Amino acid sequence: MNKIGDPGAAGRPISADQAMARVNASLRKRYGAERRFRVYGIASVTVGLAFLALMMISIVGKGYSAFQQTYVDLDIYFDPEVIDPDGLRDQESLMRANYNTLIKDSLLFLFPEASGRRDRRALGALISNSAAFDLQDMVITDPLLIGQTRRVSVLASADADMLNKGKISRTVPESERRVSDQQIAWLETLRDRGRFEKRFNTSFFTHGDSRDPELSGIWGATKGSFYMLLITLALSFPVGIGAAIYLEEFAPKNPVTDFIEININNLAAVPSIVFGLLGLGVFLNFFSMPRSAPMVGGLVLTLMTLPTIIISARASLKSVPPSIREAALGMGASQMQSTFHHVLPLAMPGMLTGTIIGMARALGETAPLLMIGMVAFIVDIPQGLFDPSTALPVQIYLWADAPERAFVERTSAAIMVLLGFLVLMNLSAIILRKRYERRW
């Protein structure tokens, strides 16, 4: 073997044989490092994917049951003594009657052993408060029911629903759960007699918020979100594209333009809650706009999504080759005509994709809405842009905070609906991109 640097090594730093021997000696260790590195990579990807799977499984697992709701079949005797003791049969006395008594009587008939006040109250708690109103509606539409006995399917209370869905564990000591042993026994009797029925939960999709879990729904929040997105889309799309066109096609290179660009890039990374503070300080306090209004929410979300939309719109304008512009200008078109007739149509699919993605982000945004009072408990379905309302993600936040066990499944179900919307939006963006993407 030659010595390092020895001219005898035929003018090489070290001889080839020596080099190969050393290379081969190093291989084992190096391939070990290579394997470890690869394992780290696989592990990282796995962590991300596993978390995603875990989150999805846990949300779907907790939430799917909310799409069904428990009803109880009761034999209701429409007692004339209770409904209309005076026999007037007029609208007002029918409205005023205490229909809860009918339900309680019917339950008492099934469970005669429940005699004390407390027992009767516990028995009544198995049925939702809304059941009385349903009976009222029945009687008002058909007063002939009075005096008859009908088997009516009434909405069970959230506690009964939870028990029926197996979400209340009996191993928990009685004092720590909302349902007493007695109530459980009653409910089981009802179930054994086939009185329980699970139906598709339409009210979840048609109701607003409620203190009673079994009555609460996401329609109010969905509509609020819809109104907000409407405002956001109507404002941020034209403004975002206008800004992008100006900056990409017309703006001279000067300090003002630079300043605008810096602003846009920085705003894209400003925390969303700061936009909420902006909404509170400027729109609510300074312009005294109404609190909790989708209009204000939409404005805040517009300001928040604008930078994203501008940046993506600029990218798609940039991807239109300059030759197109030169061709139009060469025909004697004005710069405006070249932009609006040729460049803009070619960049439009990309801009739309960016806008949809921006809208999807706006739909999922929660924090700024908390600042402008959209976090209030609102039962009514909003009918306009200025009605107090909440939004889907805020509804999720509100329900997640609610102590009732039954709200957990509703929160998860609302998340499933929200994610469904997001998937739809992103999917349409992907399809749009796939279909209209052009490579120059």
Place this chain on the structure above:
Amino acid sequence: MGTCPKQTGAGLTSSTLLLLLVAITVTGFFLGRRRAVALAGAGGGIRSLHSLPGHYGLFAAIWAGIPAVLMIFLWQSLESSVVTDLVIRDLPAEIRSLPDARVGLFMNDVKNLVAGNIISDELTPEIRQAADHLERLTLLSGWARTILAAALAGLGLVLAWRLIRPELRARNRVESVVKGFLIACSTIAIFTTVGIVFSVLFESARFFKSVPITEFLFGLEWSPQIAIRADQVGSSGAFGAVPLFAGTMLIALIAMLVAAPIGLMTAVYLAEYAPRQFRSVAKPLLEILAGIPTVVYGFFAALVVAPEIRGLGESLGLSVASESALAAGLVMGIMIIPFVSSLSDDVINAVPQAMRDGALALGATKSETVKQVVFPAALPGIVGGLLLAVSRAIGETMIVVMAAGLAANLTANPLEAVTTVTVQIVTLLVGDQEFDSPKTLAAFALGLILFVFTLALNAIALRVVKKYREQYE
């Protein structure tokens, strides 16, 4: 309330008025075009016009529509404050001499009465009188607005009609209006920044009048709940924000400890190792993580992760708070993974292939190439990306609101509950606000700190990333 007809009072509602203006504008377009064609017909046909007939139509439409619409927006934004001022000016002297806040309450009652809502106080004759006054003024304002708008539109139309001549450069005029619109669009970014600065700075300044800025920045105790009344502040309310900063940093640190290595290794694995089919599946799946709303992460953190960590800690004999910093930080870290990995992916792909080839041709293994050539070359870009991720972790709100604690706690133990700047902003501003109390204003001061800090981080990060990109272009 619909589109709040109560506030616009009489005249036409905003939407009807806007519809009317649209009609006038469209008419303007057709009239303008017809006039241009007619004028051209007299002297040599359409070719004698400077611009296309449509441009003359647009020219007329712009004159008819834009001044009127601008006027309506101006009117709308000033109306309520002007009307309120006028009502206040005519209030009986004994009410006007009350402190501002009381006058405000009084006016709220007046407005509620007009809107037909329940009022907080009993119905005094003063309120009734003021309400009548308000109603009268609103009615007047509504009619004035309608008439003024219609007149402006008509006037504009007439003016345009008279201006249209064959030699009028209608296209250039229309284009400069469009350009004006485009410029206005692009300046919104500046106004947004100004709006943010204005809203947080203004309220913060008021806050720092009652709480010294040094106490806020360096005080070790945070308990805003004590300061219930304005006159108590300074003596008993504690607004030392250091525990919040520390809590924010702790959670952001945990998040970055999760997100930085996992995100980076994910990017490297997907870019350099993964088979193509695997990459085409795994990449979009991981991007889903970035698209999930943060409120969902918050729910998951509070409902699943925090109890799990607590259970795990207890089985190891550790005491873990149910709202531990670890749970919030962990979930936040997962949320940031796709952010880090896509930014790293960008910078890793920007390293020229020639650099990799150089190392591979010397016999370097893939991991040696990545670790010793690609990483060092991409380092500035990766650092920039990580800074952006830190700024995101600091500004993230929903996860910490739902999964971190509320009480300020100066600790470095990740198993304890800490609170963050964003959590405090939310708790101070959500629910019943005592207006103008330092408690409310403190939220804006926190917002200011948050804004300045993230802005600085972003500015540095964007600069680093840009420098890095230029290096390989």
Place this chain on the structure above:
Amino acid sequence: MEANPMTQDIRPEITPEPPAPREAASAAMSEARSAEVPDTTFGVIEHPDPIINCRDVNVFYGDKQAVFDVNLDIGRHQVISMIGPSGCGKSTFLRCLNRMNDTIDIARVTGTIELDGQNIYDPKIDVVPLRARVGMVFQKPNPFPKSIYDNVAYGPRIHGLAKDKVELDEIVRTSLERAGLLGEVKDRLDQPGTGLSGGQQQRLCIARAIAVSPDVILMDEPCSALDPIATAKIEDLIDELRENYTICIVTHSMQQAARVSQRTAYFHLGYLVEVGETDKIFTNPTHKLTEDYITGRFG
């Protein structure tokens, strides 16, 4: 091809396709041209003391075939140049010799390439020591964004060639000296390699290749990004290096091929048309295509 037991597919995850018959090689090529390509390589493909023997080498990029049935021996301690018009497959072929084509996902190589009698496309062969034996210098100088010293020391470090700092210093010094760069950089070894001029950078890349003590150095148009003075220096260097190394150089410049190489191979549309002593190729080419090319009729 299928019948050849030596044929193997080195990227089994891509389904091997039957190689296109020679006549239908590529629709893009005009029929007149492809008709001119000979069935077998003209000239002498063998060499008395070969270090590399290539037999039936085909390269595919996805569906497209880039190199067709190349047979060629490369002689020890010789410079062989590969010339031909753009897109003729000479660079692709060069990258097969140290399996750099492995880095391209869709590339697939069939046939055998033996380095001192061992097929480098044998699945048992490890590319790391292979590339330590067959180094490469690229078209554009690609120093790492590290110091000059670290650039040269990188190879010895990863392969564990030096036992200590003294040995490493010695390797770096010798390599830079052999690359003719030591005099210019010895006072600034700690400065970034990217700060050197283009010609210096390319010599730094050569020093980097030499530092792992390879047997063969592949050079892919090493001077195409350099000015004439830097090119002359590199050419002198190549001539000196021939003493200890086998060098395969791809070049666009026929003058360069004539100056530095002892043998020349002419590629056309993925085929090796003719190979022989450089003097013979340039003074008396056998095939019409070769003659057309060196007389400047196309290319």
